[in-house]
Amino acid sequence: MELSLGLAKQVAVVLKDVGQVQLREFRRSQVVQAKGRNDLVSEVDKACETMLFERLSILGPKAAFFGEEYGFRHGASDWCWVVDPIDGTTNFLHGLDMFSISVGLCYKNEPKLGVVYRPYTGDLFLASEGQGAFMNEKLLPMLKPKSFSESLIAMGFPFKSEELYQPFFTASAEVLRGARDMRRCGSAALDLCFVAAGTFQGFWECDLSPYDIAGAIPLLKEVGAFTWDLQGENYVLGEGRFFIAGNPSLMEPFYSAVSPSYKSFFSTGQK
Ligand code: 2AM
Ligand code: CA
Numbered sequence: 213m214e215l216s217l218g219l220a221k222q223v224a225v226v227l228k229d230v231g232q233v234q235l236r237e238f239r240r241s242q243v244v245q246a247k248g249r250n251d252l253v254s255e256v257d258k259a260c261e262t263m264l265f266e267r268l269s270i271l272g273p274k275a276a277f278f279g280e281e282y283g284f285r286h287g288a289s290d291w292c293w294v295v296d297p298i299d300g301t302t303n304f305l306h307g308l309d310m311f312s313i314s315v316g317l318c319y320k321n322e323p324k325l326g327v328v329y330r331p332y333t334g335d336l337f338l339a340s341e342g343q344g345a346f347m348n349e350k351l352l353p354m355l356k357p358k359s360f361s362e363s364l365i366a367m368g369f370p371f372k373s374e375e376l377y378q379p380f381f382t383a384s385a386e387v388l389r390g391a392r393d394m395r396r397c398g399s400a401a402l403d404l405c406f407v408a409a410g411t412f413q414g415f416w417e418c419d420l421s422p423y424d425i426a427g428a429i430p431l432l433k434e435v436g437a438f439t440w441d442l443q444g445e446n447y448v449l450g451e452g453r454f455f456i457a458g459n460p461s462l463m464e465p466f467y468s469a470v471s472p473s474y475k476s477f478f479s480t481g482q483k
Pocket of ligand 1: 250251252280296298299300301302368369371398399400401417424
């Protein structure tokens, strides 16, 4: 079944409505719960996921639904909506405007359609397989060649996994040595949309969940970005702890800077 850009635009309408709910609550005090160390959730996350479930379930092919806060909601199907109601909850709860709503529609685990919306700025990213990626209704061009030394690299800290501090900081030192600079924005979905838009040239992080990246992967694919695992092979959603993506022209030096410290860490059997 071929998905249409029309469906992506219908999803965008839903995300804009959900974004309104988030903006109403932004910078107002929230009741916050911790799901784990440094892993926060608010009533806004939960209410928005329910809204997404109700509005997305009636769009597109008959699909299962998987969200960050409630897990699987219904039905086994080859199709699945993979949803993060707020990607960047920590930012949202601290009053920092880098947060997004991320929705990917997957077929057998492969994201085919993606929509990511940043309520605070109104930036909208969408893509459907084979039909291009768009930022604010403008077609994003294929990524142009850039050298690693002129690249701005985004990443996420291993905030939950102290055992990854050492490989992470070793990799960061290598990137600082070879690239222009690094950024940590706190919403993986947005970071990856900015890679697709050519703002950042690369991104890496460990222990991401499918809902953190499913919405952005179709954009990356449409502009020719690579998405790799620790072996430098195509990343399969939900498999492996290590994820790296970037402009194809600098992927080799970028991957060679980041991956060795993780490879030696994981080869010692520490998980
Ligand atoms: P979340 O807000 O949906 O949980 C980047 O580090 C990714 O990790 C984000 O996409 C974010 O998704 C998640 N994350 C969870 N806890 C975080 C924290 N304390 N700091 C930064 N990111 C966090
Ligand atoms: Ca979230």
